[in-house]
Amino acid sequence: MKIWSSLLAVVALVLIAWLGTGVAGLYTVFGVGIPYLAFLIFALGFIYRILKWGRSPVPFCIPTTCGQEKSLPWIKHNKIENPSGTAGVVGRMILEILFFRSLFRNLKTEKRGDKLGFGSAKWLWLGGLAFHWSMLIILLRHLRFFLDPVPSLVRGLDGLDSFLQIGLPILYITDIIIVAALLYLLARRLFVPQVRYISLASDYFPLFLLLGIVTSGILMRYFLRVDVVSVKELALGLVTLRPTVPTDIGSIFFIHVFLVSSLFAYFPWSKLMHAGGIFLSPTRNMANNSRRVRHINPWNYPVDVHSYAEYEAEFKEKMKKAGVPVETE
Numbered sequence: 001m002k003i004w005s006s007l008l009a010v011v012a013l014v015l016i017a018w019l020g021t022g023v024a025g026l027y028t029v030f031g032v033g034i035p036y037l038a039f040l041i042f043a044l045g046f047i048y049r050i051l052k053w054g055r056s057p058v059p060f061c062i063p064t065t066c067g068q069e070k071s072l073p074w075i076k077h078n079k080i081e082n083p084s085g086t087a088g089v090v091g092r093m094i095l096e097i098l099f100f101r102s103l104f105r106n107l108k109t110e111k112r113g114d115k116l117g118f119g120s121a122k123w124l125w126l127g128g129l130a131f132h133w134s135m136l137i138i139l140l141r142h143l144r145f146f147l148d149p150v151p152s153l154v155r156g157l158d159g160l161d162s163f164l165q166i167g168l169p170i171l172y173i174t175d176i177i178i179v180a181a182l183l184y185l186l187a188r189r190l191f192v193p194q195v196r197y198i199s200l201a202s203d204y205f206p207l208f209l210l211l212g213i214v215t216s217g218i219l220m221r222y223f224l225r226v227d228v229v230s231v232k233e234l235a236l237g238l239v240t241l242r243p244t245v246p247t248d249i250g251s252i253f254f255i256h257v258f259l260v261s262s263l264f265a266y267f268p269w270s271k272l273m274h275a276g277g278i279f280l281s282p283t284r285n286m287a288n289n290s291r292r293v294r295h296i297n298p299w300n301y302p303v304d305v306h307s308y309a310e311y312e313a314e315f316k317e318k319m320k321k322a323g324v325p326v327e328t329e
Contacts (some may be wrong), residue, residue: 002199002201006208007258008205009205009257013212013214013258013259013262014189014258014259017255017257018251022180026246027245027247028245032245033096034236034237034258036238036258037261038264038265039261040258042262045265045267046268046276048268049273050280053280055279057298059297060283060284060297061286061289061290062282063083063286063287063288064102064283064284065081065285066082069082069084069291070289077092081289083288084287084288084292086287088287089285092284093284095277096284099129100129100132103128106117106124106142107120107121110119110301116192124203124250127184127185128180128185130178130180130181130249131181135178137161137174138172138174140180141154141157141161141172144158144237145235147239148232150167159254161174161237169221171222175218175221178214179211179215182207182210185207186204186207186208186211189207202271205266206270209262209263209266212259213259213263216256217256218254220252220253224250226249227248227249228251230249231249234246309328316328
């Protein structure tokens with residue numbers, strides 16, 4: 001049910017957008033109102049989650065480490081795996097955010113005959129890296145619709161992504177990679193028993209939603225062609241807060257926009273929020289310097305205590321009558 005309910009939810013979103021624009025003609029609602037509302041929910045939700053996590057106290061020094069800690073001068077320590085200062089933490093975070101280093105080093109336990117062993121688990125790292133980098137490049141490419149003039153960096157990235165120049169319109173490499181990566185991540189959850197057992201609807205829904213967004217985008221570019229000039233006119237209008245909604249773009253465009261808006265509104269309240277949470281993870285952003293610097297528990301606020309000496313002074317006579325030994329006479 002968790003698989004089918006997630007898929008049906010995305011299908012329902014597609015039908016809502018199609019009926020709202022193709023049948024009811026609510027172009028302003030789906031082209032202006034819903035995108036603005038989704039962006040507002042995304043921005044406020046993102047800020048709320050970051051502030052909430054930022055206010056959470058860290059009672060212990062808990063960086064995840066798997067290398068030699070800095071100690072005696074003649075013992076070489078691992079500056080990335082066990083950072084002792086800010087520079088090491090920054091380097092570790094860069095490798096984690098850009099290249100998923102901990103996922104690359106991940107291993108899987110497998111049975112080899114009568115013994116348990118550790119095997120490579122690089123496919124998950126490769127699938128995750130391919131998806132995230134492709135998604136980033138696609139988002140940057142889309143800036144050409146929202147900026148006028150288009151920055152040279154965006155034009156260069158667009159040209160680099162399409163340098164193979166296969167067919168007309170030119171095929172983007174990231175379109176192929178992101179579809180393959182999403183299908184792999186979905187197949188992993190569907191067909192690997194251990195992963196499927198722990199997967200929830202909140203794991204399937206983002207995958208189906210992202211596949212819907214990518215599919216509708218590919219359909220617009222390669223099969224159901226839309227008026228790019230009208231699309232840029234709408235995008236620039238949204239950015240400059242002077243929106244105009246062309247009615248001749250086609251329902252597939254509004255389906256794509258509605259799915260993207262749904263993702264934006266869903267993002268801050270889902271597991272996708274790890275995009276911001278990774279910066280606030282104490283297992284990653286803390287230096288392991290507990291041998292040199294004392295970590296103060298922020299929960300250690302002054303409290304009224306009742307010491308044993310005070311307790312005995314208060315109940316000494318009753319303790320004596322009950323035969324309980326006392327320390328002072």
